[in-house]
Amino acid sequence: MIVAVTAKGPELSSEVDPRFGRAAYIVFIDTDTGDVEVLDNRKNAEALRGAGIQTASTVAERGAKALVTGHCGPNAFEVLKSAGIKVANQSGGTVKSALDAFLDDKLQIMEKADVEGNS
Amino acid sequence: MIIAIASGKGGTGKTTLATAMAGVLGAGGQLLDCDVEEPNAHLFLNPRISESRRVTVPVPRIDESKCTYCRKCQEVCRFNALVVLPGHVLVFDQLCHGCGGCVRRCPERCITEGEREIGFVEKGLAGDLEWVQGRLRIGEAMAPPLIREVKKEMSPGKTVLIDAPPGTSCPVIASVQGSDFVILVTEPTPFGRHDLKLAIDAVRVLGIPCGVVLNRADMGDRGTHELCSVEGIPVLLEIPHDRKTAENYASGGLITDVHPEYKDSFVSLADDIRRRIFQERRRRTA
Numbered sequence: 001m002i003v004a005v006t007a008k009g010p011e012l013s014s015e016v017d018p019r020f021g022r023a024a025y026i027v028f029i030d031t032d033t034g035d036v037e038v039l040d041n042r043k044n045a046e047a048l049r050g051a052g053i054q055t056a057s058t059v060a061e062r063g064a065k066a067l068v069t070g071h072c073g074p075n076a077f078e079v080l081k082s083a084g085i086k087v088a089n090q091s092g093g094t095v096k097s098a099l100d101a102f103l104d105d106k107l108q109i110m111e112k113a114d115v116e117g118n119s
Numbered sequence: 120m121i122i123a124i125a126s127g128k129g130g131t132g133k134t135t136l137a138t139a140m141a142g143v144l145g146a147g148g149q150l151l152d153c154d155v156e157e158p159n160a161h162l163f164l165n166p167r168i169s170e171s172r173r174v175t176v177p178v179p180r181i182d183e184s185k186c187t188y189c190r191k192c193q194e195v196c197r198f199n200a201l202v203v204l205p206g207h208v209l210v211f212d213q214l215c216h217g218c219g220g221c222v223r224r225c226p227e228r229c230i231t232e233g234e235r236e237i238g239f240v241e242k243g244l245a246g247d248l249e250w251v252q253g254r255l256r257i258g259e260a261m262a263p264p265l266i267r268e269v270k271k272e273m274s275p276g277k278t279v280l281i282d283a284p285p286g287t288s289c290p291v292i293a294s295v296q297g298s299d300f301v302i303l304v305t306e307p308t309p310f311g312r313h314d315l316k317l318a319i320d321a322v323r324v325l326g327i328p329c330g331v332v333l334n335r336a337d338m339g340d341r342g343t344h345e346l347c348s349v350e351g352i353p354v355l356l357e358i359p360h361d362r363k364t365a366e367n368y369a370s371g372g373l374i375t376d377v378h379p380e381y382k383d384s385f386v387s388l389a390d391d392i393r394r395r396i397f398q399e400r401r402r403r404t405a
């Protein structure tokens with residue numbers, strides 16, 4: 001399974017970015033193979049509007065089945081939900097610790113968007 | 120002749136001036152309230168609304184029985200309004216600018232244009248004066264398409280007054296574009312002046328001649344006069360501040376109700392602007 005984690009830097013040791021749509025990086029970890037891929041999210045983060053939608057679309061495109069992030073707005077959540085991606089809530093710590101907490105079922109799974117949209 | 124009334128800073132007196140000028144123009148004039156987020160000229164003119172029409176913008180509707188999920192529509196959309204997932208397309212209507220790019224790009228021709236209501240255009244008469252306003256639906260963010268619909272109601276041959284929204288962003292540009300002259304209403308305060316400078320720069324980009332009307336002219340400082348002289352922009356009229364004017368405005372009256380002597384000033388202002396427009400046209404054709 002591929003798990004996506006929003007991050008402030010491009011490493012497993014980087015801090016989790018609490019923002020979803022405008023996260024600096026997204027780290028994709030394949031839990032079966034251990035492969036790690038890093039996406040520089042600048043293009044989506046700089047979108048005038050619809051950053052969450054585009055970032056969610058990118059996460060879906062990369063085949064992630066789960067996402068660990070801090071906050072998620074209604075539009076992004078709709079895309080993630082439609083794509084069948086589970087959204088887990090984690091705001092602090094490193095990417096690695098967030099991934100471990102998610103795999104240990106220690107993170108809360110979001111049932112709906114937790115912040116307001118800006119449109 | 121089309122005169123737009125803009126300001127930069129809000130609350131400087133755009134509607135006070137627009138409604139007073141409209142009042143003296145009467146049958147020779149038409150007022151377009153393009154401040155569609157909060158149109159209020161009607162409160163002072165009390166028009167009888169004779170016509171109201173719905174304004175919509177096109178939004179994509181997808182026939183998923185023909186869709187191959189090729190993502191070309193998502194790629195062409197600059198506004199992130201479409202997301203193509205395997206087996207499903209999501210459309211975010213509120214982000215769509217109605218450009219029609221996705222419809223043209225779709226190789227399967229499975230996108231048609233639906234409608235999203237953004238507001239209303241209302242028309243009527245206030246005495247002999249033609250009055251038109253746009254009213255944006257509550258919660259709607261996209262004002263320019265509605266403003267363009269209001270401007271389609273312009274009566275050729277009349278002196279058209281456009282009451283523009285405050286600021287210098289897209290709704291202001293949509294309101295002011297295509298006019299012959301822009302009156303910038305300001306007050307002689309640092310805040311008024313700061314936004315006046317922005318408004319002057321915006322109007323210059325559009326290449327429209329402009330002049331300043333200084334409201335509450337006896338307050339503040341001389342800085343706005345200095346700015347106008349440096350920028351080479353005429354101060355067309357100064358309106359003093361007084362309690363009577365403010366009280367009357369607060370109860371929905373025209374400034375000329377309490378100061379009938381201003382009527383001549385507004386007639387002269389319109390004449391002055393007409394002369395300036397002709398001079399500008401001669402200068403451009405010379």
